[in-house]
Amino acid sequence: MKENDTNPGVTDVEVEKAARVAFRGADAVAATTGMASGRVGAAKKIIGDKLLEKATETAFKYKDYWWGVFIPPLVGMGAFFFLLVSLILLFMPIQEQGFNGGSPSVYALAKIPPEYLQIFMAAQKKYDVAWNVLAAIASVESNFRPDPGLSVVGAVGFMQFMPTTWSGNRDPLARDDPSAPSYDTDPKRIASYGGYGEDADGDGVADPYNPWDAVFAAAHLLKANGFHEDPRKAIYAYNHAEWYVDKILDVASTFTSEMLPDATAKGLPVPKDVYLITSPFGNRPNPYDNTRTEFHQGIDIGAPLGTQVLAVNDGTVLSSGWNDGFGLEIVIDHGSYKTQYAHLEFSCVQPGDKVVAGDVIGAVGSSGRSTGPHLHFGVNVNGTWSDPEVFLGAREEAGK
Numbered sequence: 476m477k478e479n480d481t482n483p484g485v486t487d488v489e490v491e492k493a494a495r496v497a498f499r500g501a502d503a504v505a506a507t508t509g510m511a512s513g514r515v516g517a518a519k520k521i522i523g524d525k526l527l528e529k530a531t532e533t534a535f536k537y538k539d540y541w542w543g544v545f546i547p548p549l550v551g552m553g554a555f556f557f558l559l560v561s562l563i564l565l566f567m568p569i570q571e572q573g574f575n576g577g578s579p580s581v582y583a584l585a586k587i588p589p590e591y592l593q594i595f596m597a598a599q600k601k602y603d604v605a606w607n608v609l610a611a612i613a614s615v616e617s618n619f620r621p622d623p624g625l626s627v628v629g630a631v632g633f634m635q636f637m638p639t640t641w642s643g644n645r646d647p648l649a650r651d652d653p654s655a656p657s658y659d660t661d662p663k664r665i666a667s668y669g670g671y672g673e674d675a676d677g678d679g680v681a682d683p684y685n686p687w688d689a690v691f692a693a694a695h696l697l698k699a700n701g702f703h704e705d706p707r708k709a710i711y712a713y714n715h716a717e718w719y720v721d722k723i724l725d726v727a728s729t730f731t732s733e734m735l736p737d738a739t740a741k742g743l744p745v746p747k748d749v750y751l752i753t754s755p756f757g758n759r760p761n762p763y764d765n766t767r768t769e770f771h772q773g774i775d776i777g778a779p780l781g782t783q784v785l786a787v788n789d790g791t792v793l794s795s796g797w798n799d800g801f802g803l804e805i806v807i808d809h810g811s812y813k814t815q816y817a818h819l820e821f822s823c824v825q826p827g828d829k830v831v832a833g834d835v836i837g838a839v840g841s842s843g844r845s846t847g848p849h850l851h852f853g854v855n856v857n858g859t860w861s862d863p864e865v866f867l868g869a870r871e872e873a874g875k
């Protein structure tokens with residue numbers, strides 16, 4: 476047996492063995508910092524104080540042992556931080572993005588039975604799916620009747636679900652048979668088969684003829700099909716026809732004039748220090764003729780001539796050019812909504828350009844029908860102008 480060079484009488488094998496014992500787990504740290512502890516003490520019994528000391532010393536000469544010393548604590552620390560970050564993410568409020576309908580129109584209050592209106596509102600709250608879209612589906616599918624009668628395709632209930640969509644495709648209890656449709660009513664089994672049917676009123680039964688259950692299931696389906704990113708696409712998933720999507724959105728727009736992105740912009744359209752709203756969204760006196768009122772479909776920001784205009788969110792430039800009264804105007808498509816920047820002095824983007832939030836896209840001007848330099852900023856959701864102040868989160872910021 477070859478004796479150790481630095482420590483006559485001790486073999487390499489013994490050194491290695493001692494080092495391995497010393498470096499096990501947390502004791503590796505203790506051994507390297509000289510703070511011998513419990514398990515190192517056990518090693519003492521086997522090979523003695525001196526040997527342990529030498530083993531540690533020798534170990535430092537070998538690259539392998541270096542890794543042995545430093546990797547376990549590093550891995551431990553890595554695992555600890557991973558767990559910590561996971562826990563923080565788990566308990567962080569998730570920034571849900573969706574679309575919420577505004578307050579009901581007079582027409583909505585007349586048309587939608589109040590006991591159902593509260594269901595659409597409750598489903599919107601849970602799933603971030605606009606209540607007016609849910610109400611439009613109920614209106615088109617069943618005219619707000621829990622049991623609209625036998626459907627030619629075998630759809631069932633208040634929201635006219637196909638039995639397999641309600642129960643899950645592989646649920647043996649589900650049959651899309653127009654003459655004898657059958658569906659599952661056990662919420663747990665439905666969930667296990669990936670169906671959308673749910674028991675929203677808590678009576679233990681997932682019943683498509685129960686408006687609570689049916690509306691919540693529809694909201695669940697729309698959310699699962701990306702309503703928060705693209706309402707059109709999600710509605711298309713409900714019934715695969717463009718005319719159907721148009722019809723639902725048409726009806727939805729009669730129930731409320733606003734559909735608000737339930738998300739705030741990543742940034743303001745001008746630098747924060749010049750962000751001053753000189754004319755809010757909504758009805759206002761005509762600036763040219765005070766005897767008339769007009770609907771102002773955006774906000775005016777009275778920033779100085781030449782102030783940089785910024786994209787409020789990531790998107791693609793839809794248009795950049797002259798638009799009558801709006802003068803030089805840029806429209807950015809953000810997928811589920813569009814933003815409009817008008818009365819510009821100049822634009823530095825082209826249609827098709829990709830922009831990210833905060834990108835300079837042009838400069839404040841007074842082009843078109845304008846009484847002085849300002850930026851007109853608008854937010855359009857599915858053809859409906861929404862209040863940009865809500866979208867920009869400016870109300871919360873200003874403490875109003």
Ligand SMILES: [Zn+2]
Pocket residue numbers: 754771773774775850851852
């Ligand atoms: Zn304006």
